[in-house]
Amino acid sequence: MHSEGAAVRVPAVEGPVVALDIGGTKIAGALVDSTGRLLVRAQRRTPAAEDGETVMRAVAEVLRELAVDPSWARASAVGIGSAGPVDASTGTVSPVNVPGWRGFPLVQRVREMTGELPITLSGDGVAIAAAEHWQGAARGYDNALCMVVSTGVGGGFVLGGALHPGPTGNAGHIGHISVDLDGPPCPCGGRGCVERLASGPNIARRALEEGWKPEDGAEPTAAAVAASARAGDPIARASFERAAQALAAGIAACATLVEIQVVVIGGGVAGAGEVLFGPLREQLRRYATLSFASGVEVVPAQLGTDAGLVGAAAAAYGAAATATGGAADTG
Amino acid sequence: MHSEGAAVRVPAVEGPVVALDIGGTKIAGALVDSTGRLLVRAQRRTPAAEDGETVMRAVAEVLRELAVDPSWARASAVGIGSAGPVDASTGTVSPVNVPGWRGFPLVQRVREMTGELPITLSGDGVAIAAAEHWQGAARGYDNALCMVVSTGVGGGFVLGGALHPGPTGNAGHIGHISVDLDGPPCPCGGRGCVERLASGPNIARRALEEGWKPEDGAEPTAAAVAASARAGDPIARASFERAAQALAAGIAACATLVEIQVVVIGGGVAGAGEVLFGPLREQLRRYATLSFASGVEVVPAQLGTDAGLVGAAAAAYGAAATATGGAADTG
Numbered sequence: 001m002h003s004e005g006a007a008v009r010v011p012a013v014e015g016p017v018v019a020l021d022i023g024g025t026k027i028a029g030a031l032v033d034s035t036g037r038l039l040v041r042a043q044r045r046t047p048a049a050e051d052g053e054t055v056m057r058a059v060a061e062v063l064r065e066l067a068v069d070p071s072w073a074r075a076s077a078v079g080i081g082s083a084g085p086v087d088a089s090t091g092t093v094s095p096v097n098v099p100g101w102r103g104f105p106l107v108q109r110v111r112e113m114t115g116e117l118p119i120t121l122s123g124d125g126v127a128i129a130a131a132e133h134w135q136g137a138a139r140g141y142d143n144a145l146c147m148v149v150s151t152g153v154g155g156g157f158v159l160g161g162a163l164h165p166g167p168t169g170n171a172g173h174i175g176h177i178s179v180d181l182d183g184p185p186c187p188c189g190g191r192g193c194v195e196r197l198a199s200g201p202n203i204a205r206r207a208l209e210e211g212w213k214p215e216d217g218a219e220p221t222a223a224a225v226a227a228s229a230r231a232g233d234p235i236a237r238a239s240f241e242r243a244a245q246a247l248a249a250g251i252a253a254c255a256t257l258v259e260i261q262v263v264v265i266g267g268g269v270a271g272a273g274e275v276l277f278g279p280l281r282e283q284l285r286r287y288a289t290l291s292f293a294s295g296v297e298v299v300p301a302q303l304g305t306d307a308g309l310v311g312a313a314a315a316a317y318g319a320a321a322t323a324t325g326g327a328a329d330t331g
Numbered sequence: 332m333h334s335e336g337a338a339v340r341v342p343a344v345e346g347p348v349v350a351l352d353i354g355g356t357k358i359a360g361a362l363v364d365s366t367g368r369l370l371v372r373a374q375r376r377t378p379a380a381e382d383g384e385t386v387m388r389a390v391a392e393v394l395r396e397l398a399v400d401p402s403w404a405r406a407s408a409v410g411i412g413s414a415g416p417v418d419a420s421t422g423t424v425s426p427v428n429v430p431g432w433r434g435f436p437l438v439q440r441v442r443e444m445t446g447e448l449p450i451t452l453s454g455d456g457v458a459i460a461a462a463e464h465w466q467g468a469a470r471g472y473d474n475a476l477c478m479v480v481s482t483g484v485g486g487g488f489v490l491g492g493a494l495h496p497g498p499t500g501n502a503g504h505i506g507h508i509s510v511d512l513d514g515p516p517c518p519c520g521g522r523g524c525v526e527r528l529a530s531g532p533n534i535a536r537r538a539l540e541e542g543w544k545p546e547d548g549a550e551p552t553a554a555a556v557a558a559s560a561r562a563g564d565p566i567a568r569a570s571f572e573r574a575a576q577a578l579a580a581g582i583a584a585c586a587t588l589v590e591i592q593v594v595v596i597g598g599g600v601a602g603a604g605e606v607l608f609g610p611l612r613e614q615l616r617r618y619a620t621l622s623f624a625s626g627v628e629v630v631p632a633q634l635g636t637d638a639g640l641v642g643a644a645a646a647a648y649g650a651a652a653t654a655t656g657g658a659a660d661t662g
Contacts, residue, residue, distance in 0.1 A: 085621055085623055087623070142498070143498060159490070160495075164490070164491075164589065166474070166589060166590030166623070167592075168590060168623045171588065171589050173588065173621060173624075174587075174588065176621055177580075177587050178510060178580045178583065178584065179509055179510065179511075179512045180510075180511060181510045181511050181576055181577065181580040182511070188620045188621060189620035190583070190617065190618050190620045191617070191618070245512055246512065249508075249512045252509065253509065253584055253588070256504045256505075256507055257488075257505065257508060257584070257585060257588060257589070258488070258502050258588070258589060259499060259501060259502045261498075286522070287509055287512070287521050289507065290416055290501070290504060290507055291418075292418070292499045292501040293504075
């Protein structure tokens with residue numbers, strides 16, 4: 001099911017890409033070359049509780065720090081990956097965890113600092129998918145779901161060999177599909193969302209509610225639940241199994257709806273390893289039942305904390321290749 | 332959110348298309364011209380309980396009947412829509428309700444009768460989407476889900492302006508995603524599938540289980556439940572509301588995963604009209620909560636029983652346009 005060479009677009013642009021990865025905790029930036037190497041980087045804490053202009057100042061500081069690097073002058077494009085929802089069609093962002101930004105014109109504001117360079121805005125899940133397809137575990141696959149299971153659950157698709165951002169850059173929001181239509185309310189307004197059942201905080205909360213206690217007075221995190229599960233604690237195991245069940249139902253839905261060959265899973269909770277991946281593969285057999293969906297593979301992500309930057313750059317390189325008649329087709 | 336003219340591909344082929352629509356009840360065929368007109372048609376009952384060769388003979392009879400028409404000589408392509416699962420990558424079909432066909436080499440067998448003509452095989456849900464995008468309610472939309480709610484629940488996607496069949500031609504199987512991960516077992520092997528909660532037979536079964544009785548000794552069908560619901564019967568209404576809830580969760584998942592602008596719903600159960608569409612629109616607000624998903628429109632299908640034939644032809648015209656460098660890109 002591999003198609004050799006499909007993953008790596010030949011960049012149609014010469015210079016590096018200015019990449020921004022904007023999350024609720026940090027704002028990271030880098031100049032990324034056409035091999036995915038980070039030439040220079042900058043970072044600020046996200047002043048998430050402040051007003052929108054204060055958040056924007058942190059972005060501007062990151063860009064100014066990058067601009068002193070000599071390679072900035074050769075930059076050919078800008079790629080922005082942002083916590084969502086985003087709206088790539090209007091260039092605005094409304095990250096859930098940055099209340100000061102609601103419909104914030106991020107593309108326009110960045111353009112004031114980067115001039116004529118084309119700007120590609122993507123949701124952070126889409127950026128992760130771009131990164132894993134370009135440099136990571138989804139390389140060579142034409143149809144893939146790349147996920148992050150962490151404080152939240154997000155994702156992005158590669159379909160037909162190309163990134164599928166959707167018209168507004170938000171496609172792949174697997175964390176907020178309902179797999180339990182009568183289930184617990186989710187902060188998004190829905191019920192029984194994958195994230196509500198499978199995110200790190202929810203794994204910890206469920207274990208605590210059932211009587212689990214972290215060992216040695218550790219913080220009651222999903223990592224602590226994973227440690228207990230590894231040591232054989234049945235409540236800890238059950239909480240991971242429930243998360244795995246919800247993830248399996250969500251992944252199976254993706255495979256059944258759009259035909260994916262592989263699921264790449266990263267993020268802190270994925271660090272639990274077989275405590276998560278074991279029951280996930282088992283549950284996937286229960287939910288991905290149709291012939292064309294049942295063969296979907298589950299693999300760990302290969303890119304670490306730089307995935308957002310690499311992916312923002314990948315999306316920009318892909319867009320540039322399309323605009324100049326390169327090999328890529330648009331998602 | 333419309334893009335004018337995006338729906339209708341200019342066919343790159345001159346003659347009509349030989350279209351086949353293969354279901355568990357009937358095998359229909361037609362010669363379809365580039366405006367979607369059926370020039371001539373033929374039909375046989377599907378001998379679904381018989382061996383595979385007997386089923387194939389019915390297909391052959393349909394083709395031979397079409398072949399006597401003078402326009403057959405000008406045919407430029409063959410489009411086959413089949414009950415699934417299909418495997419467009421190998422040209423084989425395994426319709427659930429035709430047990431004599433398991434991995435049946437339908438494309439090869441049809442080719443023996445149609446010679447050098449290119450053949451495009453799609454799942455029936457994909458064909459419906461092609462038809463509604465070409466001639467029906469999804470015309471002008473670049474991102475659409477087209478569904479049938481009937482004895483089963485199926486569907487297909489238009490994404491980025493093009494049909495999205497997926498690598499094996501099965502994408503869009505919304506009937507078999509789980510929206511109730513602890514829910515009732517589904518014949519597919521899964522649990523709480525959309526079809527298990529929302530198909531016509533399940534609407535009727537649920538109403539009967541709750542004590543509903545059809546009026547005037549009618550058959551206990553979903554149509555009879557709809558009639559009772561229209562007359563105010565609370566059990567009948569509740570059964571449609573539960574179906575609407577499951578459909579809403581499934582449709583919301585599609586909107587959240589791949590960004591669709593419109594959902595087109597046809598099939599016998601959709602004939603219930605507002606008894607279904609009213610609660611469906613209401614429930615959709617509960618499950619399609621993210622900004623980019625919440626605006627999805629729900630509209631009835633425009634094509635009737637010929638949708639399968641028109642869609643099989645549309646998929647073939649689309650493939651031909653791609654192969655000859657026409658406007659379409661492949662899904």
